[in-house]
Amino acid sequence: MASTAAGGTAPSTPAKQQGDPENSRRGSLPSGHELLERALALREGSIIVVTLVTALYFGLNTGSFFSTGNFKTLLPYFAPFAIMGAGVVFVMILGEIDLSIGATYLFAPFLYYKLAHAGFPLVPSVIVALLACMVVGFINGFFTAVVGISSFVATLGMLFTLEGLTLIISHGQPVATPGAEVTSTTVKVPHVVNGVHIELTETVNHVSTFAKVFGAGTYSELIWAIVIVIVLQILLTFTRWGLYTVAVGSNKLGAAEAGVAVKLVMIRNFMMCSVLGGFVGILEAVRASSVQPDTAGANEILFEAISAAVIGGTLMAGGSGTVVGAFIGALFLGILHDGLILKGVNADYLLFYLGLAIILAMTINVYVQRARRGISRG
């Protein structure tokens, strides 16, 4: 569904726009080369191919890559970045960047902890923490769109401020995530051994429904990711919000002259990006049932989320990108992580390969963009 929204039948989509631009040879069948060109001209075309090849490689070279168990292992490597990547895409299409999402990711669960610890009910605590993230995004957007600081600098300042604030309110100590406590009960399970009925005690772990919904359920993060990606891809492709986002990113002055409220468009995208960062922070805190005030780890999260968007075809220069692309970019990163671990590669090599993969993907993107724009140059 989401990929249809991105590039299939929708009238405004790149697929249709790019299909044989000169349109003069309608009768003849497209050659193999043309088909390849068209597939590559799809914004997500290159990364889909790269992701499939990567998955196939690990499938053939490791015993357990295509197993249900491994799929479950894979999920936390990509679902959080798919969600954060969706927000990053909306900021990057504007031609801006949000370096503070890692800090927001770290800050939100600690604020949630403070609120829940003070006696607030769980769900309202989540909501208030996300509203605080919205304020963070507003400040990012305000300093970028209204004051006129570059978003790189404004959100860099926010990164340090927010990470500092997190250290202050957490006193540098890890906390157990409220609502994510694992309770164990002992149950007696009947067994039949050699015709004799006996009861053996077994330990069963429970988490609350709240925890299952907000990250601790096996598929919780995946479901959130899919829902958020579908909704935001529709927002990007089929609403004014998305149209104005592309307009501002492609030609800020022209959009303003045409009457688009440029500052509003920018601020609300920054707000959405921060909320998603904070939301993922809470999901991960609930999933892990505790949260560390680890600023270095938070910044790694930031770079992975941006990598997902960039690998998924979003241009740093703005004007172009898709949420589905970021989802696939996150999936690619997840498969790479998971597959390399399955193959027994150590963590040092992991980052090394990740770096190479990002450079490779960006190189492919540059050529794809040339193909998209320049085929008709004649």
Next chain:
Amino acid sequence: MADQAPLPAEKVVGPVSAPDDVLRVEHIAKRFGPVTALRDLNLHLRKGEVLGLLGDNGSGKSTLMKIICGFQKQDSGNMFLHGEPYEPKSVDDARTKGIDTVYQDLALIDELSVYHNLALRRESVHRPIPLLANREMKRRAREALDEIGINIPRIDVAVARLSGGQRQAIAVARTVNSNADILLLDEPLAAMGAKEGAMILDLVARLKAEGRVSIIMILHNYVHVLEACDRVSMIQDGVIALDKPTGETSVEELTEIVVNEYRRARIEAHLPASGA
């Protein structure tokens, strides 16, 4: 070489008006830091009229257009629309009051399709969920382009792929099709070949014949001005230096004013601040 002293042009120093004015601009001034774009500008536009606005590069023509269309705000001075005080808060606000603009830079979004550009800020959406009604916008785009008689083979391609003239035509179509009753056209022929330019001038003539809209048009080619406009105003040094019906002026007169301006500028440059 005639050793002729530069003639002082007949400047419009006070507010001007006619009984059937749709727009009046009085004592408008605008500075950008140390640069004075408009000093004390007075201008009026009559109903159904096509006013040609001339002036050297940097004389303030585009600034005036941007003030009238609500994109920038004047430092001082007043505007009146249909006799009422007119203070546009934004481009949207000006548009709801019936003023729409073709900008010099066209204000097109390269990444968006032709029909999305034509519909920008006037999008059709479905109800109750406000998703974009792309089919409806395509139909409207087709109509708008047919109406101005410009052939754009495909309206679902990104405007980045179109020629300069086609882009210009799309910007003009967007504005003409907006139901505005005052159109501001900032160099609508800039990127066009002779054939496309003639189409736009025909369109202006057709709009004039219909009598529904009034137009202020910035042009550089005096022949075009005399052909398409009812009246011509020339901006020099941030004020109107000439304001005449096109029937009472000529290419020669317009050229002479500009030549004199250059001559004066040169004299001033060579004899700095010599006093009396």
